[in-house]
Amino acid sequence: MASAETARARTLTHVDPVEVSLQVALDALADPVRRSILRDLAAHDDWTRACGTFDLPVTKATRSHHFSILRAAGLIEQRDEGARRLNRLRRPEFDAAFPGLLAATIDRQAD
Amino acid sequence: MASAETARARTLTHVDPVEVSLQVALDALADPVRRSILRDLAAHDDWTRACGTFDLPVTKATRSHHFSILRAAGLIEQRDEGARRLNRLRRPEFDAAFPGLLAATIDRQAD
DNA sequence: ACAACTGTACGACGAGGATCGAACACTGAT
DNA sequence: ATCAGTGTTCGATCCTCGTCGTACAGTTGT
Numbered sequence: 001m002a003s004a005e006t007a008r009a010r011t012l013t014h015v016d017p018v019e020v021s022l023q024v025a026l027d028a029l030a031d032p033v034r035r036s037i038l039r040d041l042a043a044h045d046d047w048t049r050a051c052g053t054f055d056l057p058v059t060k061a062t063r064s065h066h067f068s069i070l071r072a073a074g075l076i077e078q079r080d081e082g083a084r085r086l087n088r089l090r091r092p093e094f095d096a097a098f099p100g101l102l103a104a105t106i107d108r109q110a111d
Numbered sequence: 112m113a114s115a116e117t118a119r120a121r122t123l124t125h126v127d128p129v130e131v132s133l134q135v136a137l138d139a140l141a142d143p144v145r146r147s148i149l150r151d152l153a154a155h156d157d158w159t160r161a162c163g164t165f166d167l168p169v170t171k172a173t174r175s176h177h178f179s180i181l182r183a184a185g186l187i188e189q190r191d192e193g194a195r196r197l198n199r200l201r202r203p204e205f206d207a208a209f210p211g212l213l214a215a216t217i218d219r220q221a222d
Numbered sequence: 223a224c225a226a227c228t229g230t231a232c233g234a235c236g237a238g239g240a241t242c243g244a245a246c247a248c249t250g251a252t
Numbered sequence: 253a254t255c256a257g258t259g260t261t262c263g264a265t266c267c268t269c270g271t272c273g274t275a276c277a278g279t280t281g282t
Contacts, residue, residue: 022219023143026216029137031269059271059272061229061230061231061274062271082278082280083227084227084228085230099215100212100214100215101211101216103211104215105133105137111133138239161259163258171258171260172241172242172244172259172260173242179260193249193250193258194248194257195259
C-alpha cells in the first residue's frame with residue numbers, strides 16, 4: 001500500500017549527500033558537453049529526459065561515458081524505465097556539497 | 112608629477128573587466144596547483160606574494176606555466192618589482208564576470 | 223522468433239596538458 | 253665585473269581524457 005507515497009518520500013526526503021572531492025566535481029563541470037547536459041536538465045528538473053533525447057555532437061558511446069562521469073560526480077541520478085534511462089539533476093544535494101558552484105557554472109546562456 | 116597617484120588610481124579604480132570564456136575559467140580552476148596558488152593569494156589580497164614564495168610541489172618551470180594560465184584566465188594580475196614578479200588576485204573583476212565561481216572553488220579548507 | 227531501439231563495455235586512437243631539465247634574460251648585491 | 257637569485261622559454265616526455273567503432277545486453281514492439 002501507498003507505494004507512490006513511499007517512492008515520493010524516498011525521492012524527496014531521503015537524498016543521500018554528495019560525497020565527492022572538489023577535484024572530481026570541477027573535472028565533471030569542465031567539459032562543455034557535460035555542461036550542456038546539465039543545462040538541459042536544469043530546465044525541467046523532473047525525470048523527463050532519457051539519455052538519448054539530448055542534442056549532443058557525439059556518438060552514443062561518448063554520450064554514455066559523459067553520463068557516467070556526471071553520475072560519479074554526484075551531479076545526476078539515473079533511473080531505469082523500460083529500455084530508457086531517465087535522468088534527474090541532483091541540484092539540492094550538489095548545492096549542499098558545493099554551494100554556488102552549479103549556479104555559477106550552468107546558470108548562463110552559453111559558454 | 113603625481114606618478115604614484117596615477118599608478119594608484121589605475122590600480123584601484125580602473126579595473127579592466129575579465130573577458131574570458133567560462134571554459135577558460137573552469138580549465139584554470141580545475142588544477143589543484145593553481146587552486147593552491149589562488150587560496151594563498153586570497154588570504155592577503157595585496158601585492159605581497161612573489162611567484163617563488165608559494166609552496167608548490169612543482170619546479171619553477173611548471174610554476175611559471177601555472178601563473179601564465181591564471182593570468183590568461185583573468186584570475187591574477189602581475190607586476191614587476193625588481194627581479195621579482197608580484198601577484199594579486201583579481202577577485203572583484205573575476206567575481207563580476209563569474210559571480211560565485213571563485214567563492215565556490217577556493218573558499219574551502221582543502222580539496 | 224525476429225527486428226528495432228536504448229544504453230553500456232571494451233579496445234584503440236589522437237589531442238591536449240602537466241611536468242621536467244636546460245638554456246636564457248634580467249635584477250640586485252658583492 | 254662577477255655572481256646569485258628570479259622568472260620565462262623551449263623541447264621532450266608522459267599520461268590522462270575525449271572520442272569513436274564495434275560488440276553486447278536488455279526492452280519493446282511486430
